[in-house]
Amino acid sequence: MRRSVVVVGAGPAGMAAAIEAAARGCEVTVLDESARPGGQIYRQADPRLSGTEFAEPTELSRKKRLLRRFDEILHAIHYRANTIAYAAFGNGEIHVQVGDRTEVLKPDAVVLATGMRERAIPFPGWTLPGVMFAGGAQAILKAQRTSPGRIAVVAGCGPLPIVVASQLTRAGTRVAALASLRSPLAILRSPAGMWHGRDIMREGLRYGRSLLRASVPRLTGYIPIRALGKERLEGVQMARVDEQGHALPGTTREIACDLLAINYGFIANSELAAMAGARIRHDPDGGFWLPETDDEGRTSLPWLFAAGDTAGLRGALVAESEGAIVGAAAASAVRTVATSDALTEAIAARRRYSRFARVVRQTLVVPVALWRTATDDTVVCRCENVLLSELRSALENGHHSLNAIKRNARPGMGWCGGRMCLHSVAVLAELHAGVAPGKMMTPRPMARPVPFAALAQQKRAVEP
Amino acid sequence: MTAVTTDVLVVGAGFFGLSSAWWMKQRRSGARIMVVDGGEFASGASGRNGAGFRMQWGLDLNILLSKESTAFFENASELLDYPRGIELKQDGYLVLAHSQNALDRLNASIAIQHRYQVPSELLDAEACMKMVPALNRERLVGGTYCAKDGTASPFRLLDALLIASRREQVEVRYGTRVERIEKRNGVFTASTKDGPIEANQVLLCTDWAVPQLLHPLGVELPVTSLPKEAIVTVPCTPRVKPILISLEHHISVNQLARGSIVFVPTRAREGSTIESTPGFLSWAAPKIIDLLPGVAEVAVLRTWGCVSSVTPDMQPILGETEIQGLYVAVSAYRGFMTCPAVGRMMASLVMDGVTDPVLAQLSPGRFKAGKTTIEPLLNQE
Numbered sequence: 001m002r003r004s005v006v007v008v009g010a011g012p013a014g015m016a017a018a019i020e021a022a023a024r025g026c027e028v029t030v031l032d033e034s035a036r037p038g039g040q041i042y043r044q045a046d047p048r049l050s051g052t053e054f055a056e057p058t059e060l061s062r063k064k065r066l067l068r069r070f071d072e073i074l075h076a077i078h079y080r081a082n083t084i085a086y087a088a089f090g091n092g093e094i095h096v097q098v099g100d101r102t103e104v105l106k107p108d109a110v111v112l113a114t115g116m117r118e119r120a121i122p123f124p125g126w127t128l129p130g131v132m133f134a135g136g137a138q139a140i141l142k143a144q145r146t147s148p149g150r151i152a153v154v155a156g157c158g159p160l161p162i163v164v165a166s167q168l169t170r171a172g173t174r175v176a177a178l179a180s181l182r183s184p185l186a187i188l189r190s191p192a193g194m195w196h197g198r199d200i201m202r203e204g205l206r207y208g209r210s211l212l213r214a215s216v217p218r219l220t221g222y223i224p225i226r227a228l229g230k231e232r233l234e235g236v237q238m239a240r241v242d243e244q245g246h247a248l249p250g251t252t253r254e255i256a257c258d259l260l261a262i263n264y265g266f267i268a269n270s271e272l273a274a275m276a277g278a279r280i281r282h283d284p285d286g287g288f289w290l291p292e293t294d295d296e297g298r299t300s301l302p303w304l305f306a307a308g309d310t311a312g313l314r315g316a317l318v319a320e321s322e323g324a325i326v327g328a329a330a331a332s333a334v335r336t337v338a339t340s341d342a343l344t345e346a347i348a349a350r351r352r353y354s355r356f357a358r359v360v361r362q363t364l365v366v367p368v369a370l371w372r373t374a375t376d377d378t379v380v381c382r383c384e385n386v387l388l389s390e391l392r393s394a395l396e397n398g399h400h401s402l403n404a405i406k407r408n409a410r411p412g413m414g415w416c417g418g419r420m421c422l423h424s425v426a427v428l429a430e431l432h433a434g435v436a437p438g439k440m441m442t443p444r445p446m447a448r449p450v451p452f453a454a455l456a457q458q459k460r461a462v463e464p
Numbered sequence: 465m466t467a468v469t470t471d472v473l474v475v476g477a478g479f480f481g482l483s484s485a486w487w488m489k490q491r492r493s494g495a496r497i498m499v500v501d502g503g504e505f506a507s508g509a510s511g512r513n514g515a516g517f518r519m520q521w522g523l524d525l526n527i528l529l530s531k532e533s534t535a536f537f538e539n540a541s542e543l544l545d546y547p548r549g550i551e552l553k554q555d556g557y558l559v560l561a562h563s564q565n566a567l568d569r570l571n572a573s574i575a576i577q578h579r580y581q582v583p584s585e586l587l588d589a590e591a592c593m594k595m596v597p598a599l600n601r602e603r604l605v606g607g608t609y610c611a612k613d614g615t616a617s618p619f620r621l622l623d624a625l626l627i628a629s630r631r632e633q634v635e636v637r638y639g640t641r642v643e644r645i646e647k648r649n650g651v652f653t654a655s656t657k658d659g660p661i662e663a664n665q666v667l668l669c670t671d672w673a674v675p676q677l678l679h680p681l682g683v684e685l686p687v688t689s690l691p692k693e694a695i696v697t698v699p700c701t702p703r704v705k706p707i708l709i710s711l712e713h714h715i716s717v718n719q720l721a722r723g724s725i726v727f728v729p730t731r732a733r734e735g736s737t738i739e740s741t742p743g744f745l746s747w748a749a750p751k752i753i754d755l756l757p758g759v760a761e762v763a764v765l766r767t768w769g770c771v772s773s774v775t776p777d778m779q780p781i782l783g784e785t786e787i788q789g790l791y792v793a794v795s796a797y798r799g800f801m802t803c804p805a806v807g808r809m810m811a812s813l814v815m816d817g818v819t820d821p822v823l824a825q826l827s828p829g830r831f832k833a834g835k836t837t838i839e840p841l842l843n844q845e
Contacts (some may be wrong), residue, residue: 090740102746189692346605386721398629398638399505407506415698418765445740449698455749456760 002027004107005332006094007327008085008272011039012316013308014113016069016323017344018077024331028077028328029107031096033084033448037070038063040135041316043142051145053169056203056420065322085114087445088276092303097450098314101159101457108334109303111326113319114269116287116309120420121264123373124226126384134263147171149259152235155224156263157181158364159204164261166207169214176255178211179219179238181245181264197356200317205299223250223374227260227427236260245367265364266313267423270306274443278304282440285365287313288423289440297326300335302353305330312370313364314357321349371427380428381421383414391425395433402426402441412441415449447452467660472814473652475642475677476669477501478510479618479799482625482636483807484667484814485545489632491815496635498663500656501517502641502670506622509671510799512738512770514694514716514728516707517801518557518613522573524839525779525822526737529581529802536591536804539614546624550616551721555661556706557613558843562603565710569840572609584610590807598703598758615707617716620802625803646678647787650801653827665814666697667791671799672736672773674781674792681784686831687794688774689736692728693744697762699723704756711841713755715748723758727752728770738769749775772797777836782806782828783813792828 005021007014010032022028030037036044042063045053053060074264080098087095094105118133125131134150134156140148141164154165166176189196192203211218219238225247226237240251268287274280279292279300290312297305307326308319324346374380376389386409394409402425405411411425412418418425422441429435472488474481477499485499505511517537518532536543546581570586572662576586580716587595589604597764630636644655654661668674672689700723710719729748745768753760773794775781780802781794793810795802809820830836 010735087740087742089740091742093742095655104742105745119805379573397616397623401504403507404504404638407511408623410619415765444766445745445766446766449765453751453760454755455745455764456753458746458749 004029004112005109005327005330005334006031006105006107007111007113008094009039009113009115009290009310010034010037010070010079011113011115011308012040012066012293013115013310013319013323013326014039014111015066016320017307017327019069019073019114020324020327021331023079023212024328025334026334029105030077030079031083031085032081035081036066037081039081042067043139045143048143053145054141054170056206057450058199058203084443084448085272086448086450087273090277090301090367095445097448097454101459102450102454104458104460106461109305109330111297111305111307111330112273112310113307113323114272114292114310115315115320116266116268117419118263119267119366119423121267121370121373122126122378122380122388122424123224124378125229125373126227127379128143128227128229128233129231130258131227131260131262132260136158136222136460137259137261138164138167138428141167141171147173149173149257150429151176151257152259152261152262153177153179153224153255155179155222155238157366158263158265159360160263161261162204162211163207164263165216166210169210169216173259175211175214175216176257177217177219177238179222179224180224181366183220184363187363190362193355193359195375197359199301200341200356206424216385223247223373224260224262225368227255233258233260245369247373264284264366264370266309266311267419268313270310271417271419271443271447273299273304273306273310274440275445276304280440291442296329297322298329302333313356313361315360317353318339318350318357321346321353325350347407368427368431372429372430380424381411381414383416383420384410386411389427392432396427400429400435401439405429406441417447428459467653467662468498468660470586472659472665472667473497473654474499474667474669475636475654476508476671477626477636478627478671479507479622479803480671480793480795480810481667481669482622482629483803484793484810485636485671486625486629486632487636487811488631488815489634491811493632495815496518498661498760499629499634499636500640500661501636501638501643504638506619509623509770509772509795510618512694512699512768513618513797513800514718514726515615515618515720515800516557516613516716516718517615518610518707519611519839520557520559520577520584520608520610522569522576524544524576524580525825526839527577527582528822531580531807532748532808533802534612539634540616540621540624541661544624544628546627547586550622550624552614552616553721554612554614556609556611558592558607558706558708560592560607560708560710562710563605563606567605569711572604573841574608582610583612587634596708597833598756600757601756605664607805609706610666611679613707615720617720621800630696642677644680645790647681647790652789665789665791666792667810667814669793671795672771674794676700678785678792681787681790683787683790685792685828686776686780687795689752689771690730690774691733691735691737691832692730692770693740694770694774695745695748695767695768696765697725697759698765700725701764703758707774708756710755715751715755717756723763725762740767740769758838776831777838778842779836779839780806780826781828782810782823783819783829785828787797819838
């Protein structure tokens with residue numbers, strides 16, 4: 001019987017891991033919650049949609065190349081779209097939902113390539129309809145080839161706001177301002193790192209040029225401090241911040257818009273790793289809570305591997321090369337006869353792009369003072385409608401761990417299970433009570449809600 | 465390390481521990497009361513239960529404990545000066561029977577309940593269906609209903625007790641686990657990693673873990689543990705107005721004020737783990753759908769683990785041990801719903817040496833004396 005590897009996620013890391021594990025003779029299953037492979041970064045539109053993509057041709061050709069390589073191995077693997085991994089257990093079981101049924105998989109090895117989500121920073125008005133993640137706005141551009149707003153303000157830090165502002169203008173949206181926490185030119189201070197990402201830099205420059213052509217006003221050193229509007233977004237109040245991220249008095253200005261797209265970096269989707277019991281480390285700007293991994297993606301559990309941004313934020317190019325390395329490591333972990341095909345290309349690519357990722361990472365460092373824009377009546381946890389004042393009273397009563405704060409004030413008890421707010425709760429605890437974020441909240445099933453009917457219809461895969 | 469001294473040391477800051485401490489201060493405001501807990505806020509069974517309270521029991525003493533506690537819940541905000549409220553919802557409690565035997569037990573119990581003016585009533589299967597259309601009509605024989613039973617937020621109630629106790633100068637310390645208790649020259653010494661605590665009297669409220677502290681003192685109590693797992697769904701439209709328990713399914717169902725439904729199914733297991741187990745949901749889901757087909761499409765949001773205490777007669781153990789000045793309060797999984805009454809009774813026993821008639825029946829000594837009675841309306845095997 002062939003040894004089995006389950007890959008969770010069909011983004012760049014997952015696709016590359018599947019390609020490599022399949023090439024080494026493993027029985028590979030790829031689970032992905034979307035209808036088509038690609039993940040967030042290489043998200044594909046519904047094939048019935050016509051029209052053009054808004055991304056740069058070089059990015060599109062990378063996307064096409066990897067999707068084609070994945071397509072070539074589809075006949076040799078089990079690719080399962082619309083399949084949601086909702087729980088992982090220490091005994092190696094992965095529980096998945098497929099439509100109105102659930103299944104239990106128990107492969108020899110699991111590669112988590114579940115990517116990341118955007119990092120939200122609560123500020124007054126941030127829950128108004130019309131305030132979105134920049135990546136969320138981009139997902140609409142990619143999947144539906146239409147823009148989510150007519151007049152937009154794009155804000156945040158790092159490269160994504162620049163890309164999204166540019167793609168919005170291409171989609172016909174008027175971008176009233178592109179605000180960034182710090183100058184994108186700061187990246188020029190690391191010429192060596194830039195050199196390693198020169199092709200990506202060229203793409204960035206082209207996006208920048210299209211913003212210049214569209215005369216998009218730039219606000220460097222500005223952040224949104226209040227979203228304005230009653231029922232939905234009508235405008236945004238921006239303020240200048242100092243080096244430490246404190247809003248400077250007398251610098252506020254209001255801009256009318258119906259879309260506020262923000263990106264303040266990313267949080268790794270590490271819930272399944274934590275639920276399975278893998279050791280977790282804390283890295284505030286690199287994905288917050290991450291499974292501890294070695295160079296080949298091994299976690300503290302012998303059967304569990306992590307690749308790409310799940311193991312630490314480094315972007316799509318690192319994810320693709322690392323996916324190959326980790327896919328090969330998972331294959332050799334489960335096979336009795338080790339094949340040692342050279343991975344020199346992937347190793348070199350990862351090294352090169354990691355240097356560039358370190359430069360980009362500096363642009364994603366967010367000072368904790370940004371969480372000071374939240375006022376007592378700002379919602380911190382939107383599922384349970386927990387206000388900052390309630391969080392502060394829990395802290396004042398001496399509840400300092402995330403578990404204790406959760407039980408006392410309910411952040412993280414709602415629909416999203418804390419994916420949206422827990423990192424903020426940790427930062428706010430540090431800011432308002434001087435306690436270190438410390439341990440992640442105890443991760444419990446489910447990673448995603450699943451109906452009783454589907455849980456009652458559970459199939460157990462034949463154990464190898 | 466120099467010892468901290470106190471008049472009364474309460475071990476365990478769950479419902480029994482905090483309620484007893486608060487009541488002790490009501491009896492004697494000058495007494496020094498200290499509560500220590502090895503975990504953090506609501507990290508034990510008090511933060512992990514099904515959140516229901518009911519007066520529908522088959523034994524007098526359980527009815528009395530619940531009746532007094534229900535009256536307290538109804539006025540908890542004022543009594544504990546807690547303006548946030550405890551999210552009290554009195555939409556009743558429906559105890560379901562799926563066999564003639566179960567219905568007979570309900571019938572016998574309701575007569576006792578009426579003796580204590582509990583407003584419970586017997587319903588036929590049609591009336592149960594009318595009250596909860598999401599139920600499965602098949603095999604349903606009938607049930608009893610009490611409109612005054614209900615639910616509240618365990619987190620809020622515990623927070624209210626904590627804040628009220630601290631306001632009365634009770635010292636509550638989390639993260640302080642008592643490793644060992646000794647008694648020398650009439651004084652108890654509790655060892656913790658932060659140093660010893662000396663007390664004249666000690667009340668153990670660590671529930672299923674009580675034997676671990678008693679055993680080295682030569683006191684044996686027949687308390688074991690039962691691991692349970694609970695399920696909470698995403699918020700959904702109201703479909704289970706009263707709380708439900710089914711004597712045959714061994715499941716309790718409680719739709720909270722915020723719309724989520726909490727299910728606590730019980731199965732025979734051993735140990736004291738609070739880990740979620742891989743086979744739990746696929747075991748529980750068909751039972752839940754069999755009881756309540758109307759929730760089949762509702763999505764499970766999260767599961768969590770809990771350990772409840774088990775006693776030979778499944779009654780609480782409340783009272784003084786054979787060591788003078790050393791008391792225990794073991795809940796038998798009813799800590800939430802009985803804590804106001806139990807706290808008051810324990811406080812009068814510890815502070816004034818007065819034994820309430822209810823406590824007299826629940827003393828630690830009853831097992832040796834062979835005086836035990838089984839509660840007929842239990843929701844577990």
